Amino acid sequence: MNVLPIDTPAVLVDLNIAEKNIRDFQRYCDQHNLRLRPHIKTHKLPGLAQYQLAQGAVGFTCQKVSEAEAMVAGGAAGDILITYNILGAEKVARLRALSERFTLSVVADSQPVIDGLSVGFADAQQPLPVLIECNTGADRCGVSTADQAADLAAEVEASPGLRFAGLMTYPPIGQAGRVAEWLTAAIDLIESRGLKVEIVSSGGSPDMWQAHQMPVATEYRIGTYVYNDRSLVARGTCDMSDCALTVLATVVSVPAPNRAIIDAGSKVLTSDLLGLEGYGHVVGHGDVVIDQLSEEHGRLVSAAPIDLEVGQQVRIIPNHACVVSNMLDHVMLMRGDVIDRKERVSARGQVW
Amino acid sequence: MNVLPIDTPAVLVDLNIAEKNIRDFQRYCDQHNLRLRPHIKTHKLPGLAQYQLAQGAVGFTCQKVSEAEAMVAGGAAGDILITYNILGAEKVARLRALSERFTLSVVADSQPVIDGLSVGFADAQQPLPVLIECNTGADRCGVSTADQAADLAAEVEASPGLRFAGLMTYPPIGQAGRVAEWLTAAIDLIESRGLKVEIVSSGGSPDMWQAHQMPVATEYRIGTYVYNDRSLVARGTCDMSDCALTVLATVVSVPAPNRAIIDAGSKVLTSDLLGLEGYGHVVGHGDVVIDQLSEEHGRLVSAAPIDLEVGQQVRIIPNHACVVSNMLDHVMLMRGDVIDRKERVSARGQVW
Secondary structure, eight states: OOOOOOOSSSSEEEEEHHHHHHHHHHHHHHHHHHHEEEBTTOEEEEEEEHHHHHHHHOOOOSSSHHHHHHHTTOOOOOOEEEEEEEOOOOHHHHHHHTTSSSSSEEEEEEEHHHHHHHHHHHTOOOEEEEEEOOOSOSSSSSSSSSHHHHHHHHHHHSSSTEEEEEEEEEOOOOHHHHHHHHHHHHHHHHHHOOOOOOEEEEEEEETTTGGGTTTTTTTEESSSSGGGOOHHHHHTTTTTGOOOEEEEEEEEEEETTTEEEESTTTTTOOOOOOTSSSSSTTOOOOOOOEEEEEESSSEEEEESSOOOOOOOEEEESSSOOHHHTTTEEEEEEEETTTTEEEEEETTTTTOO | OOSSOOOOSSEEHHHHHHHHHHHHHHHHHHTTTTTEBBBTTTTTTTTHHHHHHHHTOOEEEEHHHHHHHHHHHTTOOOOOOEEEEEOOOHHHHHHHHHHHTTTTEEEOOOOHHHHHHHHHHHHHOOEEEEEEEESSOOSSSSSSSHHHHHHHHHHHHTTEEEEEEEEEEEETTOHHHHHHHHHHHHHHHHHHTTTOOOOEEEEEEEGGGGGGGTTTTSSSEEEEGTOHHHHHHHHTTSSSGOOEEEEEEEEEEEEEEOOOOOOEOOTTTOOOTTTTTTOOOEOOOOOOOOEOOOSSSSEOHHHSSOOOOOOOOOEEEEEEEHHHHHSSSSEEEEHHHEEEEEEOOTTTOOOO
């Protein structure tokens, strides 16, 4: 048995694959004149954010103020878009502090969010760029109509300390036409009212290779592509060999001919199914299903006698990489099977 | 709106409720002469482990060596049972180091596990007590038959540095009769071979109030009872008012009459469903379902117009408390609505 000298369970990131993923999609964006703004929520590592910037990303996306703080503290200083309604005086104050040292923009989809930002930035030297978040069909956040988008754009522009910078959407998967129609109508309406729509930000890993089919977007946000995962393999977005993040686990019990137990449970693999059967793909054991997770146990079952023994290490491609990289304090950075270094995941475990 | 001065999302633990939960079940165990050995995986807080010991627990249970290390480093020194097959020279060495300062026992369900422990403890001053893990129907780890249990018990007893201490099971829910029959057969067989079965360890929160129905067990392991959660309410084990852990979130968007978005997603509530509909109970909003989680967004929907507004705080009783307390670096300890203190969750994010 080939056993890596790594205590398990561990999250391994193959830098060779991650860097190739970054370069490949950057090349695609360059070919299509699309500005790439990677989402750091997937890796939460300043080192990879720096690599993304060095390859040509125009900046990066964060989902939380603490993620932005961790990136810049770790040396990844770029143009940061926080794609979240930031509420509360404390968070707005941290945003303000960050904006005085770095290029920053945010989103809003309601008057209370705009008002809170305006209070915090009223006496700022530079107005804070605010994008209006639009619900183009994913039914999460975002205004529902082009009219609402135009109204809020005007509200932003009229608010002390803020300036309207454009539109942002978290689009539904596979509906580029509908999304483009929605955004185009909003742009037309906003520009008819005399405001310029400088940025139109869309994104999403599942549709990444179709990003060029929606030219209305000026930039593309994407997170999972850096690691890929079983859900993107299932969608045909990538192959198993493109998956940079794996969980290394040890078989701790083979108590029955068709069952083995590993030391990776829901506290590392997470319960995210994303519509798939089982909690991950066991590399080299395509017949095995991870059918049940306890907190520290993963149960592997197979129709034929299971080809695993106690003490053996297995590698698992998780269903959803973005949540797995958030579970442990450290990831192990690899180059193939060679350990590069152990790295602290800097932006995890934070409240916000 | 009553807004707590706490940045969201946050994990709140009401110590009044948690301490009452600890006292109530301790009283039950005392009445039934059952030794209580709480599982610290739920809270991972040395302070609560100390409270459990002070109320009469005989020691505590850990699932990982790092949990035991964190508890004793935090001042909670008790008799520790690690209910896990510990494999690998590094983990066994840490176990050995811990055993030289604290009373420690472990489990095993196969020869390779016994062999690894024996190598690490061969020259120990005191032999390491080892319980044989028995599969009484939950089909996770554990030997399948009484014969196998007896064979491994003899192997442990014959191994340098180890001594056989008893049996341990993670039982299936609601099958006390079957579990008792299994264990009794194993005990009879092992004692017929001249070995003493000192400890018989069973457990589980769902069946906690029926623990006395299985007198063959000498001790009971239980974790979730300290916080309780929506899954235990659904099973009838406790009431909503017994739930000590809640997630405090802020409504960040109400983009449609029947939809609101909160700043708690799968990176704090987790995707654990445990057979329930929705990802948690929104306190005071029984009509609302958390129907979808993104990483940092929770989507709340309702049939009638949703009674929530942007900036409002909500409290959520999660489906599964044990995994939620593992998600953030800190929990906020409360006494009702009064903040007691912010506490670091000491045993989380560790590899093992």
